[in-house]
Amino acid sequence: MADYRAIMALLLQGRSYRQIVDAVGCSHRDVSAARKTLDDRGLNAGALAEMSDVELAGLFPDGRSKVSAGYDLPDFAQVVKSMKANPHFTLLQSWRTYVGARSVLRKYGYAQYCHLFGRYAVKNDLVATLHHEPGMAMFVDWAGDTIPIADAVAGRSVKAYLFVAVLPFSGYVFCQAFTDMRSEAWVNAHVNAFSFYQGIPQIVVPDNTLTATHRKTKGDAARFVNDKYRHMADHYGTAIVPARVRSPRDYPEDSVIPSPCRRPLVGPGFVGPYSG
Known part of the structure; x- marks a missing residue:
């Protein structure tokens, strides 16, 4: 089944059918179905972000999932x-x-x-090597280990949390240390990464850190992009597309709000700082 969440997010961003087909790896028919659903139901970026995976799947029943006994099953x-x-x-x-x-x-x-x-x-839990396009995505997360920083004034050592961003096509890495992992630090890290890279990627793929996503209900598998994080994406015109829960190999397509300010990562063009 096509990744209709990613398709609809890119449609709401104003991308062309060809761009979406290339980015998501779907068919034009999938994009047309997503466009029709958006129009028929009047969905916007906010409504899409609040929709669970189960609700979204219900909008696109896949009749092909029924394998007919009259067909030769491939080996x-x-x-x-x-x-x-x-x-x-x-x-x-x-x-x-x-x-x-x-x-x-x-x-x-x-x-x-x-x-x-x-x-x-x-x-069967098979995996394949993923091929990335320049400027398409930026992967972000807090590094697993903290690093000690000596506070010469207070005479003590404090923990620093390392934010890491990477462009998968080139392997270009940006890192910055913060004294906490709160939402303000998370957003500021993104702003500084955009400035470092001198451009904005089409999508940002965070792991499911609490500063990026949350569950509406405890125990619910579906996660939603936090409001402040989504507002930052609004300002820069990029799409926040979290990796699936418990699927770390996705790391390498929930909400997006279009912005006329967006600049591609393939050249200089940093948008003004975010102060939300």
């Missing part, structure tokens, strides 16, 4: 084995082999074949 275990043996082996090649094999059952089309392989990958 995806063998496909994965071929991919491991040959890094240049593609799904398109495997689909052509699948279609060419003799069977009395019907064959899946390429789009449905890819969809089924995606379900197989999730079910």
Whole structure:
């Protein structure tokens, strides 16, 4: 199933269909479905941010999830084995082999074949190397360990918490130490990272730190972008897209508010400081 939250967020930001297809890796049909849902239901960025994953999924029922017994089920275990043996082996090649094999059952089309392989990958916890575009994303988090800082005036040592941002395409890293991990420090760290990089990424991907996201209800898997963090994104015109809970390998697509101030990371263009 397409990542409709990311698609709708980018639509609300005013991105073109082609830009969204390239960014999310979806089809034009997926973008059209998201556009129709936004228009029919009158959704804005705030409403999208408040919507849980379950509620969002209910807007896009996936009829393809029902696998018909009349179709020849692909041998995806063998496909994965071929991919491991040959890094240049593609799904398109495997689909052509699948279609060419003799069977009395019907064959899946390429789009449905890819969809089924995606379900197989999730079910079997398979991972793949992600390829990033320049200026597309910035990953952020608090580093796991604190660092001691000597306070010469007070004659004591204090803890410093390290904020880390990275551009995945280039591996360009920005770090800054703070005396706490409160919301003000978190937002200021982003502002300083944008200034350091001299531009704004299209999306910012935080891990699920409490200064970035929160749960509406204790124990709820769905997390929502904190208001002050979202207002900062409003000012700079970027999208906050948290990594999925308990899915650290996502780190490498909840709310976005469009802004005419946005500048791409592919060149200089820092927007004025945020004071919200």
